[in-house]
Amino acid sequence: MRGKNHCNPNLENDNRGLLVLIQYQIGAFMNIVLEVKNLTKHYSNIKAVNGVSFSIEKGTCLGLLGPNGAGKTTTIEVIEGIRPPTSGDILYKGKPRDAHFRKEVGIQFQNTELPVFLSVLETLETFRNLYGRKSDITELIEICQLQSILLQDNRKISGGQKQRLLLAMALANDPELIFLDEPTTGLDPQSRRHLWDIVHQIKAKQKTVILTTHYMEEAQILCDRVAIMDYGKIIADGPPDKLLKEQCNSTSIILSEPPDEIILDRVADRWTKIQDGVEIHTDDLNQSIKNLLDNGVDLSAMIVRPQNLEDLFLKLTGKKLRA
Amino acid sequence: MIRRIWTIFKARNNEFFRDRAAYGWNLLFPFLIIIGFSIIFNEKEQTLYKVGIVYGNLSGRTAGTEDISGSAAGDRQFLVFKDSKYTEFIDFPAFQTAMDKLQHHRIDFLINPDTRQYWLSTTSPKGYIVEKLLQAGMVPEKSPYIRERITGSEIPYSEWLFPGILGMNIMFSALYGVGYTVVRYRKNGVLKRFSVTPLRPFEFLAAQIISRMYLLTLTTLIVFLGCMVIFDFTCQGSYWSLLVVFLLGSFSMISVGLVIASRSGSEEFANGVLNLISWPMMFLSEVWFSLEGTKPWVKTASAFLPLTHLTDGARRIMNDGASLFDIRYQIFMLILMSFVFFMTGSILFKWNDE
Numbered sequence: 001m002r003g004k005n006h007c008n009p010n011l012e013n014d015n016r017g018l019l020v021l022i023q024y025q026i027g028a029f030m031n032i033v034l035e036v037k038n039l040t041k042h043y044s045n046i047k048a049v050n051g052v053s054f055s056i057e058k059g060t061c062l063g064l065l066g067p068n069g070a071g072k073t074t075t076i077e078v079i080e081g082i083r084p085p086t087s088g089d090i091l092y093k094g095k096p097r098d099a100h101f102r103k104e105v106g107i108q109f110q111n112t113e114l115p116v117f118l119s120v121l122e123t124l125e126t127f128r129n130l131y132g133r134k135s136d137i138t139e140l141i142e143i144c145q146l147q148s149i150l151l152q153d154n155r156k157i158s159g160g161q162k163q164r165l166l167l168a169m170a171l172a173n174d175p176e177l178i179f180l181d182e183p184t185t186g187l188d189p190q191s192r193r194h195l196w197d198i199v200h201q202i203k204a205k206q207k208t209v210i211l212t213t214h215y216m217e218e219a220q221i222l223c224d225r226v227a228i229m230d231y232g233k234i235i236a237d238g239p240p241d242k243l244l245k246e247q248c249n250s251t252s253i254i255l256s257e258p259p260d261e262i263i264l265d266r267v268a269d270r271w272t273k274i275q276d277g278v279e280i281h282t283d284d285l286n287q288s289i290k291n292l293l294d295n296g297v298d299l300s301a302m303i304v305r306p307q308n309l310e311d312l313f314l315k316l317t318g319k320k321l322r323a
Numbered sequence: 324m325i326r327r328i329w330t331i332f333k334a335r336n337n338e339f340f341r342d343r344a345a346y347g348w349n350l351l352f353p354f355l356i357i358i359g360f361s362i363i364f365n366e367k368e369q370t371l372y373k374v375g376i377v378y379g380n381l382s383g384r385t386a387g388t389e390d391i392s393g394s395a396a397g398d399r400q401f402l403v404f405k406d407s408k409y410t411e412f413i414d415f416p417a418f419q420t421a422m423d424k425l426q427h428h429r430i431d432f433l434i435n436p437d438t439r440q441y442w443l444s445t446t447s448p449k450g451y452i453v454e455k456l457l458q459a460g461m462v463p464e465k466s467p468y469i470r471e472r473i474t475g476s477e478i479p480y481s482e483w484l485f486p487g488i489l490g491m492n493i494m495f496s497a498l499y500g501v502g503y504t505v506v507r508y509r510k511n512g513v514l515k516r517f518s519v520t521p522l523r524p525f526e527f528l529a530a531q532i533i534s535r536m537y538l539l540t541l542t543t544l545i546v547f548l549g550c551m552v553i554f555d556f557t558c559q560g561s562y563w564s565l566l567v568v569f570l571l572g573s574f575s576m577i578s579v580g581l582v583i584a585s586r587s588g589s590e591e592f593a594n595g596v597l598n599l600i601s602w603p604m605m606f607l608s609e610v611w612f613s614l615e616g617t618k619p620w621v622k623t624a625s626a627f628l629p630l631t632h633l634t635d636g637a638r639r640i641m642n643d644g645a646s647l648f649d650i651r652y653q654i655f656m657l658i659l660m661s662f663v664f665f666m667t668g669s670i671l672f673k674w675n676d677e
């Protein structure tokens with residue numbers, strides 16, 4: 001016999017089993033619900049997911065952010081088990097996903113048509129009855145505010161109502177882990193806020209949520225942690241406030257009536273032209289305002305705002321979030 | 324498992340019964356076909372050949388039967404010819420109008436008894452037969468054949484047709500009701516949604532099969548009873564044997580639908596494949612006409628089609644009073660085809676079309 005473990009399958013298996021056991025113990029101790037390690041998904045020459053790793057603790061909401069084509073949906077569809085990974089490990093409660101995984105997760109897809117000719121209640125009942133463990137239907141209807149549309153045909157409900165029904169379907173089995181793939185895309189502001197309220201209620205029940213979204217405001221409001229993806233990789237991961245503090249700790253001054261560029265170069269290290277004027281990025285707000293005043297700049301139409309996730313994203317990827 | 328199958332079964336049934344157009348069509352279609360063919364093949368109304376008649380060289384003349392006079396009235400050959408059954412004689416006032424109809428195959432034959440002339444298209448098989456009918460009137464009877472009656476009970480054409488129509492209805496309902504529906508589910512993401520629940524492919528497929536068999540049994544029963552009452556059809560054999568044949572036929576046809584629906588997410592593709600399968604099956608399974616006398620390969624091809632065995636088995640029970648044992652070959656073929664197609668469909672089945 002030559003070489004080390006890789007020449008001894010039994011030993012390798014023993015070590016791997018031990019490793020999985022240790023991971024399980026650590027995961028259980030830390031209350032880690034899902035752990036993704038070095039996940040890849042390739043289509044021919046396209047690396048849709050390219051080495052994604054993260055873990056998520058029970059009761060937290062992780063936001064997966066990124067522009068179109070960043071690999072968010074592919075990542076969560078691989079985790080959900082819809083698509084097979086090219087490589088990598090996915091552990092649910094410290095163990096590889098098995099039949100329990102499907103029974104204990106709730107999923108809301110980005111685009112799903114509903115069975116035609118069924119009412120909202122029948123659709124909900126159909127999906128609920130596929131599970132052994134079920135949510136209380138009355139509570140489900142109440143949380144997702146479906147009372148007024150229960151007997152309506154699926155084809156006759158609005159976009160917001162459909163999203164609420166899809167969310168109710170995702171919650172039908174009282175899931176431990178919930179995937180929400182762009183749940184508010186295409187909704188009007190009122191419906192969007194409505195859905196945010198529901199997600200808040202889910203979070204209050206200590207459910208674990210993985211949310212993909214285009215909307216930074218949504219991520220900032222709902223997520224305890226965000227992972228920004230681009231080109232199939234996670235390029236930043238952490239609580240929104242922490243990420244902003246670490247990587248985007250400046251303030252923006254927006255001037256709708258900007259001075260000459262010569263003056264701007266003199267008073268600001270970083271500034272960009274925007275649609276409504278110019279945006280000056282500063283780490284010392286008082287000093288910047290003093291400099292502007294000293295140079296005779298009119299500040300009567302000035303807007304000051306702290307930098308947000310969108311600024312962070314633009315800084316990291318150089319793209320607008322919504323194409 | 325049973326609960327999940329029951330859940331999907333119930334949901335699919337609700338979808339079907341609420342789709343009024345599809346449900347109504349499933350019931351109405353066989354009735355319409357039977358009524359249509361009953362009218363067409365009613366002996367009094369039945370017309371196989373159309374013969375145009377013109378008189379003299381006059382144009383613009385309106386001629387009726389009472390106008391047949393002179394040489395035509397005394398023309399024995401013409402009178403014998405005019406007495407032919409299954410032939411409709413149409414008077415034309417103008418020769419050119421009649422000739423135009425003949426040229427466009429609106430009529431099969433044109434005759435002028437006054438001038439003792441006739442015209443026909445050399446490419447028209449019906450024209451050829453009518454010509455033979457006309458010529459038959461000239462042949463002197465030397466040793467005439469004696470007409471005898473068919474021994475045993477004669478089966479009216481509509482009763483021969485009926486099992487085939489039911490079989491055809493089952494075929495369309497099974498192929499499109501399952502094949503097309505599953506493809507649509509896959510295309511619009513319903514299957515994807517099911518795939519992340521504990522529902523297993525086998526359970527989903529089983530529910531689809533049971534649901535469609537239930538619906539087919541129900542609709543076939545309604546159509547069957549309706550036709551029995553309206554058209555006074557008779558079933559010589561056992562109704563239970565007939566049920567067994569229809570159930571096996573439905574199962575085999577649904578299984579064919581599952582094979583088509585196993586992977587594709589394109590309704591256009593599925594529609595094309597369904598047409599490719601259903602149309603030849605309809606014409607090669609003796610639903611409309613017998614394949615006696617066709618080329619051997621046609622009969623061989625026909626033996627591989629489930630509709631052939633469904634139609635044949637049902638006809639033998641209904642028309643001849645055959646027992647299940649008598650039609651064991653058809654039963655065996657239907658079971659074999661059901662098994663092969665169901666296994667193929669199950670193995671190939673995927674929730675997604677990735």
